[in-house]
Amino acid sequence: MFRLRKDCSVMTLRGKHLLIRGTGKALEVNGSFARIWDMASGGPFDAALLAAKMQEEYELSGEEALAEAGKMIRLWSDYGLVEAIPE
Amino acid sequence: MSPLEQHFLTLVRSGLREQPAEDFPQVLPLPHWQAILDMARKQTVTGLVFRGVGLLPDEVQVPDNIMFSLMMEAERIKRQSALVSETAAEVCARFEAAGLHPVVLKGPEVARLYPDPSLRESGDIDLYYSPEEFEKACAVVRAEGRSLAPASDGSVHYDWNGIDIDQHRQYFDLHTRKGLPPVPSAEATLLMLSVHILKHCMGAGIGLRQFCDMAAAYRSVPYDREKLLACYKATGTAHWNRLLAAFLERYLGAATPYSAGDPVSPVTGAGEPLPDPAGLLAFVLAGGNFGHHDAAREKVLKEGGLRRKTDTLLRFLRRLPFSLRYAPREWLGELAALARGNLRPE
Numbered sequence: 001m002f003r004l005r006k007d008c009s010v011m012t013l014r015g016k017h018l019l020i021r022g023t024g025k026a027l028e029v030n031g032s033f034a035r036i037w038d039m040a041s042g043g044p045f046d047a048a049l050l051a052a053k054m055q056e057e058y059e060l061s062g063e064e065a066l067a068e069a070g071k072m073i074r075l076w077s078d079y080g081l082v083e084a085i086p087e
Numbered sequence: 088m089s090p091l092e093q094h095f096l097t098l099v100r101s102g103l104r105e106q107p108a109e110d111f112p113q114v115l116p117l118p119h120w121q122a123i124l125d126m127a128r129k130q131t132v133t134g135l136v137f138r139g140v141g142l143l144p145d146e147v148q149v150p151d152n153i154m155f156s157l158m159m160e161a162e163r164i165k166r167q168s169a170l171v172s173e174t175a176a177e178v179c180a181r182f183e184a185a186g187l188h189p190v191v192l193k194g195p196e197v198a199r200l201y202p203d204p205s206l207r208e209s210g211d212i213d214l215y216y217s218p219e220e221f222e223k224a225c226a227v228v229r230a231e232g233r234s235l236a237p238a239s240d241g242s243v244h245y246d247w248n249g250i251d252i253d254q255h256r257q258y259f260d261l262h263t264r265k266g267l268p269p270v271p272s273a274e275a276t277l278l279m280l281s282v283h284i285l286k287h288c289m290g291a292g293i294g295l296r297q298f299c300d301m302a303a304a305y306r307s308v309p310y311d312r313e314k315l316l317a318c319y320k321a322t323g324t325a326h327w328n329r330l331l332a333a334f335l336e337r338y339l340g341a342a343t344p345y346s347a348g349d350p351v352s353p354v355t356g357a358g359e360p361l362p363d364p365a366g367l368l369a370f371v372l373a374g375g376n377f378g379h380h381d382a383a384r385e386k387v388l389k390e391g392g393l394r395r396k397t398d399t400l401l402r403f404l405r406r407l408p409f410s411l412r413y414a415p416r417e418w419l420g421e422l423a424a425l426a427r428g429n430l431r432p433e
Contacts, residue, residue: 009165011158013141014149018158022166026159 001044001085002073008081010037019081036072044085047073088365091119092372095126098139100340102132103299105202107142120153128160129375130295134206137161164208171195171209174250178212185227190215190271192255192279193300200303208296211244211251221256228254240424260286262420266321273310274318280304281319282417285327288370289410289421290403292378295371298334302341312344323416326362330413333361338368366409378402400426 007022010029017034020026029037039053047069055065076082088096094111101108115123127136137157140149175195182189192213198204216224228235228245235243235254242255258270260282268274280301287293319325332343345361378384384398403410403421410418 007166009162011162013137013154013158013161014143014145016151016154016158018155018162020159020162024159026155028155 001046001087002040002077002082003044003085004037004040004076005081005083010034021081040082088368091122092126092368094119095123095136096338098123098136098143099127099130099132099295099299100139100338101142102135102138102206103202103302104340105138105142107144108139111143111147113146114148117150117153120150124153124156126372129380130371131208131376132295132299133157133160134164134203134208135299138203138206161206165205168195168198168205168207168209170248171212171250172198174248175212178214178247178252181231182214182224182227185223187216187220187224187227189224190258192258193283197280197300197304200300200307207300211253212247213253213255215255215258218256221254224254239427261322261324262417262424263322265323266318268314268318273308274315276308277301277304277310277315278318278322278324281328281331282322282324284331285324285414285417286421287377288367289406289414289418290378291384291399292370292374292402294374294376296376298331298339298371301331302335302339305335305341305343310344315344324414327413330362330364330367334364334367336361337364370409 009020010033011018011020012034015031017029017031018026019029019033019037035057036050036054039057040050047066050073051062051065051069054060054069055062058065060068073082094115097108097111123136124133127133137160140154140157143149172195175191179189179191192215194209194212198207198209201207214224225235225243228243233245233247235245237243238253240255240260241257242253244251244253246252258275259267259279261267261278268278280297284293284297284301287297316325319328329345332345335341335343336346374380374384384402407418410421
C-alpha cells in the first residue's frame with residue numbers, strides 16, 4: 001500500500017495545476033494528473049484501489065485501468081511523491 | 088482609495104464571502120497584479136485573494152506567474168494552518184490532562200468561521216486561562232522543560248513545535264471591567280475580537296486579516312444583537328464598534344449589528360449613519376500586518392531594545408486623536424500599562 005507524501009500537494013487555480021513539494025519546488029501538471037492525485041488523496045491506496053476509481057471516472061476497462069494506475073504509482077514513486085506503508 | 092486598492096479589496100471580499108467578484112477588469116497589467124499580490128502579503132490575506140481569484144469570471148485574464156505564485160503561497164498557508172491546528176490540539180490536550188481548561192483565542196478558533204479555514208493565515212496560538220489557572224498552566228509549561236518569556240501586558244509566551252504560544256491571563260484586552268459579557272458566549276467572542284483590533288489601532292497598527300476575522304465572526308457567530316450593542320455601550324466601545332462596522336460594511340461587504348434598515352434605538356444609537364471609515368482604511372493599508380510594514384517601523388523592529396519600546400510609545404501618542412475620539416477610557420488605561428511595561432529595562 002502507498003500514501004501520498006504529506007509534504008507534496010497539488011494546488012489548482014482557474015484550470016492550472018501545480019504539483020508542489022515541501023522543498024518549495026513546483027511543477028505544472030495537467031488536469032488528468034491533478035484528478036488522479038485527488039483520487040489518491042483520500043488515504044492509503046494500491047494499484048487496484050486506484051484503478052477502481054479511474055475505471056469509473058474514465059470509463060476504462062478493468063485491465064486498462066489497472067495498467068494506468070500501476071504506471072501512475074511507478075511515476076509517483078520515481079519522483080519521491082509517495083511513501084510505501086509497511087504491511 | 089486607488090483603483091488598485093479597490094481591486095485588491097474586491098478580491099478579498101470575494102474570497103471571504105465565497106461569491107464571484109463584481110466589476111473586476113478583464114485585463115490588468117502584470118505590475119498591477121504584482122502590486123495586488125504584495126498588498127495581500129503585507130495584509131496577510133493571501134489565502135482570501137487566492138480564493139477571490141479562483142472565483143473571477145473566465146473572461147478575466149490572470150497572468151500565469153501570478154497564479155503560480157498564489158498557488159505556492161496558498162499551499163504554504165494551508166501547511167502552516169494544519170501545523171498550527173495540530174499544535175493547538177496537542178497543547179490543549181496536554182493542559183486538559185493536567186486538569187486545566189485552556190481557551191483558544193483568535194487564530195485557529197476564528198479560522199473555523201471562514202469558508203475555507205485552512206486559507207486563513209495563522210502564525211501563533213493564543214491561549215487564555217482564568218486567574219485561578221494561569222500560574223498552574225505556567226507550572227505545566229516549566230515541567231515540560233520549556234522556558235517562559237514574560238510580555239509587557241502580563242502574558243507569557245513559549246515555543247511548542249516551533250509555534251509561538253501566547254498565554255493570556257485576560258480574555259478581553261480591555262482595562263474596563265464594567266459591562267463585560269460572560270465567557271464563553273457569542274458576545275464575548277465578538278467583543279474580544281473587536282477590542283483586539285482597537286488596541287492595535289491605538290498603537291503601531293494592524294492589518295486587514297483581523298478585520299476579515301471580525302467580518303467572518305459577525306456572519307457566523309450567533310449573537311444577540313441587543314445584548315451585544317448594550318455590551319459595547321457599557322464597555323465604552325460603542326463609538327469604536329460603529330467605526331469598525333462602517334469599515335466592515337463598506338470594504339468587506341459584511342453585515343453587522345449596525346446594518347442599515349434597523350430602527351433607531353435611543354439606548355444603543357443603532358440605525359444612525361455610521362462614521363466614515365476612509366481614515367481607518369488608509370491606516371490599515373499603510374502599516375500592514377500589525378503595522379510591521381510601515382518603513383520606519385520595520386527599521387526599528389530590527390534594532391529592538393529601548394529604541395523599539397520608545398517607538399511603540401511614540402506611535403501610541405501619535406494615535407491620540409483617534410484614541411480619544413473612539414476609546415478615551417481605554418486610552419488612559421493603555422498609557423499607564425504601556426509606561427509600566429515598555430519602559431521597564433529588558
